[in-house]
Amino acid sequence: MKILVIEDEPAMRDVIQQSLEKENFLVEVADNFRMAMNKIVAYDYNCILLDIMLPGGSGLDILQELKNMDKTDSVIIISAKDSLDDKIKGFNLGADDYLTKPFHMAELNARIKSVLRRKAFDGKNVLEAANISINVDDRTITIAGVPVTLNRKELDILIYFIVNKNRLVVKTALAEHVWGDYADETNDFEFIYSQIKNLRKKLKEHKAGIEIQAVYGIGYKLVIL
Amino acid sequence: MKLLNHTLLYLSVSLLAILSIWAVVFYFDMLEEVKDSIDDGLENYKMLLIYKAQDDPAMLQSSELGENNYIKEISPGYASQVRDTYKDTMVYMKRQDAYEPLRLLTTAFAARDGKYYEMKVISPVVDKGELIRKLLYALIGLYLIILASMIIVNNFVLKKIWKPFYNVLDQLKDFKLGAPSVFHSSKTRVREFQVLNDAIGSLLMRNLETFNSQKQFIENASHELQTPLAISINKLELLAEKNNRTEEDVQIIGNIIKTLEGLTRLNRSLLLLSKIENKQFIEEGVVSFNKIINRLKDDFSDLAEFRNVKITSVEKGEWTNTMNRDLAEILVMNLLKNAITHNYSGGEVAITITPLSFTIENTGEDVPMDNDRMFERFYKKSAENSSTGLGLAIVKAITNFYGLSVIYRFTGRHSITVSLQQ
Numbered sequence: 122m123k124i125l126v127i128e129d130e131p132a133m134r135d136v137i138q139q140s141l142e143k144e145n146f147l148v149e150v151a152d153n154f155r156m157a158m159n160k161i162v163a164y165d166y167n168c169i170l171l172d173i174m175l176p177g178g179s180g181l182d183i184l185q186e187l188k189n190m191d192k193t194d195s196v197i198i199i200s201a202k203d204s205l206d207d208k209i210k211g212f213n214l215g216a217d218d219y220l221t222k223p224f225h226m227a228e229l230n231a232r233i234k235s236v237l238r239r240k241a242f243d244g245k246n247v248l249e250a251a252n253i254s255i256n257v258d259d260r261t262i263t264i265a266g267v268p269v270t271l272n273r274k275e276l277d278i279l280i281y282f283i284v285n286k287n288r289l290v291v292k293t294a295l296a297e298h299v300w301g302d303y304a305d306e307t308n309d310f311e312f313i314y315s316q317i318k319n320l321r322k323k324l325k326e327h328k329a330g331i332e333i334q335a336v337y338g339i340g341y342k343l344v345i346l
Numbered sequence: 347m348k349l350l351n352h353t354l355l356y357l358s359v360s361l362l363a364i365l366s367i368w369a370v371v372f373y374f375d376m377l378e379e380v381k382d383s384i385d386d387g388l389e390n391y392k393m394l395l396i397y398k399a400q401d402d403p404a405m406l407q408s409s410e411l412g413e414n415n416y417i418k419e420i421s422p423g424y425a426s427q428v429r430d431t432y433k434d435t436m437v438y439m440k441r442q443d444a445y446e447p448l449r450l451l452t453t454a455f456a457a458r459d460g461k462y463y464e465m466k467v468i469s470p471v472v473d474k475g476e477l478i479r480k481l482l483y484a485l486i487g488l489y490l491i492i493l494a495s496m497i498i499v500n501n502f503v504l505k506k507i508w509k510p511f512y513n514v515l516d517q518l519k520d521f522k523l524g525a526p527s528v529f530h531s532s533k534t535r536v537r538e539f540q541v542l543n544d545a546i547g548s549l550l551m552r553n554l555e556t557f558n559s560q561k562q563f564i565e566n567a568s569h570e571l572q573t574p575l576a577i578s579i580n581k582l583e584l585l586a587e588k589n590n591r592t593e594e595d596v597q598i599i600g601n602i603i604k605t606l607e608g609l610t611r612l613n614r615s616l617l618l619l620s621k622i623e624n625k626q627f628i629e630e631g632v633v634s635f636n637k638i639i640n641r642l643k644d645d646f647s648d649l650a651e652f653r654n655v656k657i658t659s660v661e662k663g664e665w666t667n668t669m670n671r672d673l674a675e676i677l678v679m680n681l682l683k684n685a686i687t688h689n690y691s692g693g694e695v696a697i698t699i700t701p702l703s704f705t706i707e708n709t710g711e712d713v714p715m716d717n718d719r720m721f722e723r724f725y726k727k728s729a730e731n732s733s734t735g736l737g738l739a740i741v742k743a744i745t746n747f748y749g750l751s752v753i754y755r756f757t758g759r760h761s762i763t764v765s766l767q768q
Contacts, residue, residue: 301645
């Protein structure tokens with residue numbers, strides 16, 4: 122899987138690159154408008170992370186160019202501006218998702234994988250890990266072929282962990298993803314523990330081949346047993 | 347006391363003093379003048395009598411010439427010593443049966459018969475008591491007339507002259523930094539007022555500029571801080587993920603992440619505050635607080651369950667208000683979050699919604715909050731908790747922005763009511 126990161130801020134670009142390489146993506150970077158244009162014309166990518174404000178031009182023009190060339194690269198806009206206007210323009214130009222900076226790497230992973238799943242050839246939005254299979258569209262889950270009932274939050278948590286498997290997921294990232302934008306206003310995230318406890322219990326009951334491990338108080342990590 | 351009355355007071359007091367001094371001077375001056383004129387009259391009368399005596403020697407023999415005028419023969423030696431003298435004296439008047447103040451002229455002359463005579467001529471003088479009384483009345487009258495005209499002039503003329511000043515005063519009274527009001531100076535021909543208008547105008551302009559640039563600065567600063575903070579957290583996450591980290595290392599990294607997340611929250615709240623104050627939430631719609639509260643109650647159910655706090659709500663009607671949806675949600679969220687977190691295990695949060703208000707009431711500490719300071723930025727009851735101290739400041743900013751009222755009450759429970767201002 123090839124991903125192009127178009128981002129002018131070096132620190133941001135490095136972090137994204139490092140994080141994505143851990144997911145075994147092939148990552149290329151572009152730090153200005155011209156370089157980005159050259160790359161999208163010359164190569165195909167599975168996913169492009171696109172900053173709107175770039176030295177030398179606007180990310181929206183890159184989107185327009187992709188559209189003109191009838192390219193099917195998935196595009197996720199990453200912008201510092203939480204502007205509805207840019208969002209609408211971006212989606213109209215064929216962007217697949219819009220992520221406002223700053224964001225957690227776990228969230229970026231989740232968005233990229235969701236976009237890639239939707240574009241997958243078989244068209245089935247299915248997520249798999251060990252003996253678990255989740256149909257993300259239907260929101261159904263089977264463990265070792267047996268259907269299991271999870272509540273909305275448990276399922277959201279599980280999906281989030283699976284797309285970030287073997288990665289550290291800090292509590293804040295999880296809370297923001299599952300409980301919404303303003304969850305971080307609650308200051309401490311101890312309350313997410315009870316949902317995770319329930320989820321763990323159900324996974325264990327159904328002999329799932331995965332385990333959610335606590336990482337010394339900062340977060341959790343899903344490991345394949 | 348109003349400026350106009352102030353000048354009036356000073357003017358009337360000093361006028362009283364001036365008039366009094368003037369009255370005394372005038373009185374003595376006039377008295378002197380009257381005396382002079384009486385003396386002149388006596389002199390003339392004397393000459394008249396002497397001429398008459400030359401023609402009519404019989405007159406010299408009668409000791410009384412008319413009423414109270416005397417004439418008597420004197421020795422030539424004595425006569426040479428007599429000079430014309432005027433003096434005030436009291437003489438018994440038969441007619442009035444009382445002593446009357448008179449002016450007496452004593453003179454000596456040689457008659458045609460070669461004898462010398464002394465003659466005393468008198469003339470009635472003004473009654474000083476009467477004069478003073480009349481003068482006093484006249485002065486009081488004058489004083490009152492001047493006072494009355496001053497009041498009239500004050501009220502009609504000065505008021506008109508000072509109008510630009512009061513106009514400035516009214517505007518300054520209502521002036522609020524950040525409010526969209528502009529200072530309008532009224533046209534005036536008075537130089538001092540022109541200078542005042544210009545000075546105040548430019549002063550306010552400078553203040554507004556400073557205020558705006560400060561607001562802008564806060565916004566820019568928090569905006570600029572956002573990305574580096576996020577990058578630091580992201581990098582620390584990657585660092586914590588690296589293999590062969592000891593538990594101690596990861597915990598240290600975790601603590602740094604926690605601190606940075608606190609900073610991020612603070613930063614985000616500051617950004618939100620300045621966005622509200624800079625009126626960047628333009629989109630408005632009809633928002634139902636019932637719907638928002640019910641949804642957020644659900645969102646917070648995990649937190650409430652974890653804290654062992656029971657949330658109940660009573661809907662006595664539906665409150666809808668025209669405002670920005672995000673801000674309405676933040677408003678309810680901050681209050682609800684406070685009610686849950688500043689509570690004890692086994693405590694309660696009771697929400698009541700009426701058609702014009704909602705109230706969130708919670709159990710908690712038995713000490714009331716400081717009503718004056720609780721909505722201030724960075725006001726914290728205790729230093730230990732990790733809150734930003736901006737939650738209620740944001741609540742206040744949102745309610746201020748939409749003209750809603752927010753009232754805190756303590757009745758054993760802490761209760762905050764947000765309502766449409768009447």
